[in-house]
Amino acid sequence: MISDFHIHSYFSSDSDEKPENIIKTAIGKGMDMICFTDHQDFDYNYSDYDFTLDYERYFAELTALKDKYKDKIQIRIGVETGLEPHLDKRLADFVQKKPYDFVIGSTHLINGVDPWYPEYFREYGDDVGFKKYFEYVFESLKTCHDFDVYGHLDYVVRYSPNGDKNYSYRKYQDIIDQILKRLIAMDKGIELNMGGMYKGMKNPNPNPQIISRYKELGGHIITVGADAHKAEYLGYKFELAKEILKNAGFDYYTTFKGRKPEFIKL
Numbered sequence: 001m002i003s004d005f006h007i008h009s010y011f012s013s014d015s016d017e018k019p020e021n022i023i024k025t026a027i028g029k030g031m032d033m034i035c036f037t038d039h040q041d042f043d044y045n046y047s048d049y050d051f052t053l054d055y056e057r058y059f060a061e062l063t064a065l066k067d068k069y070k071d072k073i074q075i076r077i078g079v080e081t082g083l084e085p086h087l088d089k090r091l092a093d094f095v096q097k098k099p100y101d102f103v104i105g106s107t108h109l110i111n112g113v114d115p116w117y118p119e120y121f122r123e124y125g126d127d128v129g130f131k132k133y134f135e136y137v138f139e140s141l142k143t144c145h146d147f148d149v150y151g152h153l154d155y156v157v158r159y160s161p162n163g164d165k166n167y168s169y170r171k172y173q174d175i176i177d178q179i180l181k182r183l184i185a186m187d188k189g190i191e192l193n194m195g196g197m198y199k200g201m202k203n204p205n206p207n208p209q210i211i212s213r214y215k216e217l218g219g220h221i222i223t224v225g226a227d228a229h230k231a232e233y234l235g236y237k238f239e240l241a242k243e244i245l246k247n248a249g250f251d252y253y254t255t256f257k258g259r260k261p262e263f264i265k266l
């Protein structure tokens with residue numbers, strides 16, 4: 001079973017899952033390694049959530065569990081950071097505070113606006129809404145460097161009221177290719193994120209065509225995650241993930257330890 005490298009627990013304000021329950025579920029599903037990646041989003045100005053990670057408690061609790069289950073499963077401690085162009089220094093300082101195994105850099109906000117709320121697509125519609133997101137990803141990559149893989153590229157599509165009806169890789173190829181080339185030049189990976197699928201999306205993020213394109217352009221670092229906020233979704237559709245990676249020409253996937261990639265045969 002592919003190791004899940006994108007998992008949220010009650011350390012994220014949008015999950016109430018117990019870390020120990022996640023670990024037991026992963027063992028039950030036959031995983032021999034998992035990585036927790038709870039949220040750290042600076043400047044998230046919506047009252048419903050506070051994505052500030054209590055990293056001291058996070059490390060204390062996960063380190064104890066890592067030890068408790070060390071004969072059954074390897075536990076890695078990561079974080080999912082929210083990238084924005086002005087956050088470069090704060091994110092780098094944050095990441096240096098603890099010995100993370102793995103850091104995902106994701107774009108959850110576009111100029112401070114969360115597209116999860118319907119106002120975003122109501123104001124911009126699909127075409128401008130998608131473009132603005134990709135352009136903002138590219139802007140963030142110019143300043144933010146302290147991460148290992150870029151999270152769920154193209155995930156904004158999840159929140160369009162039309163789903164991916166008006167979206168394709170081809171349509172946004174110019175800007176997506178610029179993003180991929182930039183990531184490859186920075187020696188960063190991307191992830192195959194299955195999280196949208198248990199919410200009813202037809203495709204993972206990014207679209208499999210983008211996974212293939214990343215490989216074609218010379219990218220070699222690819223992690224897999226279900227982005228589970230509940231233990232039951234760990235490893236969701238990982239058989240399909242394996243197929244997508246193989247179709248893209250990968251015969252391995254990537255895990256991380258101490259911010260260093262490790263390559264595991266598929």
Ligand SMILES: [Zn+2]
Pocket residue numbers: 080106108151152
């Ligand atoms: Zn995310």
Ligand SMILES: [Zn+2]
Pocket residue numbers: 006008080227
């Ligand atoms: Zn996530």
